[in-house]
Amino acid sequence: MSLLMMLLPAIAWGILPLAVAKVNGRPVNQIFGTALGTLLMSVIVYFILRPQISVSNFVLAALAGAFWIIGQLGQYNAYRAIGVSQTMPISTGLQLIGTSLIGVLLFGEWGAVNAKILGVVGIVLLIIGIFMTAIHDHGVQIDRQKSQTSTLIMLILTTIGFLVYNSIPKAMVASGLAIFLPESVGMVLAVLIYIVFTRQPQVLREKASWQSLLAGIIFSFAAITYILSVHDNGVNTAFVVSQLSVVISTVGGMVFLHERKSRRELRFTVIGLVLIVVGAIITTVI
Numbered sequence: 001m002s003l004l005m006m007l008l009p010a011i012a013w014g015i016l017p018l019a020v021a022k023v024n025g026r027p028v029n030q031i032f033g034t035a036l037g038t039l040l041m042s043v044i045v046y047f048i049l050r051p052q053i054s055v056s057n058f059v060l061a062a063l064a065g066a067f068w069i070i071g072q073l074g075q076y077n078a079y080r081a082i083g084v085s086q087t088m089p090i091s092t093g094l095q096l097i098g099t100s101l102i103g104v105l106l107f108g109e110w111g112a113v114n115a116k117i118l119g120v121v122g123i124v125l126l127i128i129g130i131f132m133t134a135i136h137d138h139g140v141q142i143d144r145q146k147s148q149t150s151t152l153i154m155l156i157l158t159t160i161g162f163l164v165y166n167s168i169p170k171a172m173v174a175s176g177l178a179i180f181l182p183e184s185v186g187m188v189l190a191v192l193i194y195i196v197f198t199r200q201p202q203v204l205r206e207k208a209s210w211q212s213l214l215a216g217i218i219f220s221f222a223a224i225t226y227i228l229s230v231h232d233n234g235v236n237t238a239f240v241v242s243q244l245s246v247v248i249s250t251v252g253g254m255v256f257l258h259e260r261k262s263r264r265e266l267r268f269t270v271i272g273l274v275l276i277v278v279g280a281i282i283t284t285v286i
Contacts, residue, residue, distance in 0.1 A: 005229045006241040012222035014248025017084045020076060020215045021257055025208025027076035028200055031069060032209045035187040037216015042184040045224065051178035060168055061179035065186025067164035069194070071095075074158025081151040085253030085261070089133035089269070091155055092246040093126045093276050098163040100283045107170055115286045122282030125275045132272030133250075137262050176227035180220075236285050243280040247273055 020030050053061070078087040100123060103109035110119045134152065169179060195203050203209050222245075229238040250273060253259045254266075261269060 002229075002232045005225060005232050006238060007244075009222045009226035009229060009238070009242045010244040011248065012218050012225065013242065013245035014252065016215060016218045016222065016245075017075070017079060017088055017249045018252045018256055019218055020212065021079050021084050021253070023208055023211050023215070025206065025212065027073060027080060028195065028198070028203050029206055029208035030076045030212045030215060031073050032191050032195065032203055033212020034072065034215040034219060035069065035184070035191045037213035038220050039184040039188050039216070040213070041217055041220035041224075042181040045177065045220075046181045049177055051175060051180075053174050053178040053182065057172050057174045057179065058182040060172055061174070061182035062186030062189070064165045064168035064179075065183035066190035067161040067168075068183070069187055069190040070161025071158050071163075071165060072161070073194070074155055074161070078151050078155055081147055083253055083259040084257055085250045085259045085269070086133065086148075087151075087155070088246050088249040088253070089272055089276055090130050090152065091159065092243070093130035093133075093279070094156060094159040095162050095166070096243075096276070096280050096283060097123055097126050098159055099166050102163060102167050103170075106167070110286060118282055118286045122279045122286075125279035125282065129272040129275030129279060132268045132275065135268040135272075136265055176230070177224070180223065180227075184220075239284050240281050243277055246276060 020034070023030055023033070075087060075091055078091065100109075100119060104116075104119065110116050134148065136148065169176075172179065195201065226238060226242055229241070232238075233241075250269065254261060
């Protein structure tokens with residue numbers, strides 16, 4: 001049972017980008033459906049388990065959820081621009097680098113000298129892995145090169161949202177299941193504010209928005225099983241195994257979404273994925 005619980009988050013998070021990309025809608029449709037689906041699932045979980053949480057922690061968790069929308073919206077735009085198989089290794093690597101640095105600078109992680117050395121090695125592997133998965137053939141069109149460059153810059157900027165989302169819970173005294181509902185409330189509020197400010201009220205009526213509810217359900221399943229895996233297997237083991245999701249989503253993008261890569265690009269992508277997974281293991285277990 002513990003082995004199954006370790007694998008379920010990776011499988012669900014790996015499938016999530018594929019499910020989102022299959023919906024014929026814009027990123028705003030996808031993010032609205034994801035947030036609303038997550039809220040529906042979190043309400044069900046709340047009424048079943050009735051977890052306790054203070055008002056201050058509720059507000060902090062909601063703020064974390066709002067920042068998650070920034071990061072996820074960046075990912076959804078990247079799926080559309082450069083594809084899932086290229087977005088996920090880059091996005092995952094950026095998150096791992098940022099989370100590791102925040103852990104060291106703000107929370108005093110990697111206290112020992114050996115830990116710092118291994119941590120730097122892990123980050124270097126992550127950086128190399130990111131660049132290798134982003135390599136494309138020299139013969140690609142200039143427009144595609146510009147699109148990849150602008151998308152990479154966007155991913156770097158929006159990853160800040162994921163970093164805040166991952167960092168806030170570290171400063172809270174509350175269980176993962178307790179903050180699930182307030183996080184989803186923050187997600188929905190952030191999406192609604194985004195829709196209002198971008199003047200896209202039609203999103204609430206569009207079919208693609210409601211089809212994207214499935215993405216929210218998948219995300220919720222991944223989050224809940226990850227929390228249970230942490231309880232059964234420990235944080236380090238649960239986190240490392242969950243990073244296999246990047247392999248599933250990258251391979252899935254090429255197989256199920258028919259995202260083409262040349263032999264050279266595929267070779268660099270595979271090597272980059274291995275380096276990202278190894279870097280994730282090193283930065284987590286030290």
